[in-house]
């Protein structure tokens with residue numbers, strides 16, 4: 001079994017390296033946007049799509065031309081990769097997986113990728129990485145990256161630079177360590193409840209951050225736009241967003257790791273997860289926007305959380321030789337697990353389940369999880385296992401376990 005994994009570390013660049021990286025990210029953004037303009041003009045003129053190969057030839061001309069001689073300062077491969085990114089964005093758009101490609105903006109997409117392993121060298125023993133035109137860069141090594149490095153992405157967030165190393169390695173077909181099967185009920189008061197009674201605190205338990213965020217946003221709105229104080233306030237908002245995002249990611253990773261290590265088969269409700277935009281939960285890149293969306297920040301976080309929770313469970317279970325089973329969600333909260341009596345009266349309050357027919361009592365979320373488990377077992381018995389996560393329409397997910405130092 002081939003395992004792809006990404007390891008993310010914080011870089012510790014020199015002042016010159018940081019300046020160069022900003023420049024390279026800017027050049028990649030420029031190339032992406034210029035190519036997008038060309039494609040748009042081309043389309044409006046009724047001509048056919050410009051292929052990557054054709055566009056890469058143009059890139060060579062831009063680098064050697066008189067208008068943009070500074071493009072020569074940036075490494076070639078990341079510039080070409082920006083064109084590949086654009087081509088993929090178009091492909092996703094044509095296949096109706098994504099909206100029309102958008103222009104990249106400074107401060108939002110400050111990243112570039114070295115797609116060719118021949119171009120970089122990683123010296124893990126000394127916590128440093130060699131990148132073309134940048135030289136050796138030191139990074140905070142939290143743990144070693146395993147496997148053969150395939151590509152490297154450099155990115156900036158909240159004034160810090162990170163390197164993400166994607167590796168590939170062959171691992172033996174895993175044998176499930178835990179024979180157990182468990183059902184999960186997803187909720188608001190409790191983020192996840194297992195059929196064995198274990199439960200996890202709600203995802204919106206980051207209220208503390210959120211109060212601080214609202215305060216910072218109000219402070220920002222009072223400042224003169226684009227002024228010095230406004231910029232200061234904005235960077236504070238961005239930092240809080242990053243902190244919320246990190247806490248949430250960390251929480252989801254810990255939860256899904258624990259569950260996937262302790263159970264070979266996990267049953268979840270096959271909820272219709274909407275086609276969510278990546279920015280739904282006010283990401284670091286775009287603070288302030290979407291936050292006051294109709295559905296509210298909490299709702300967005302919840303949605304994003306459930307989607308991400310399932311995605312992580314799916315690949316982590318696969319790593320451990322187990323799998324995720326999606327079951328039809330109808331009546332899981334209203335059916336009695338003992339006598340199968342279905343009634344909305346069985347659920348007397350949000351948290352309390354008491355069967356009107358046989359008197360069975362339990363926490364309503366545990367009942368939900370037991371019903372999910374029972375349906376999963378029935379599906380297995382019929383041999384019609386529906387592997388969930390993957391039935392959801394989405395781009396093929398990269399299995400990433402990201403660790404930030």
Ligand SMILES: [Zn+2]
Nearest residue numbers: 336339355358
């Ligand atoms: Zn009953």
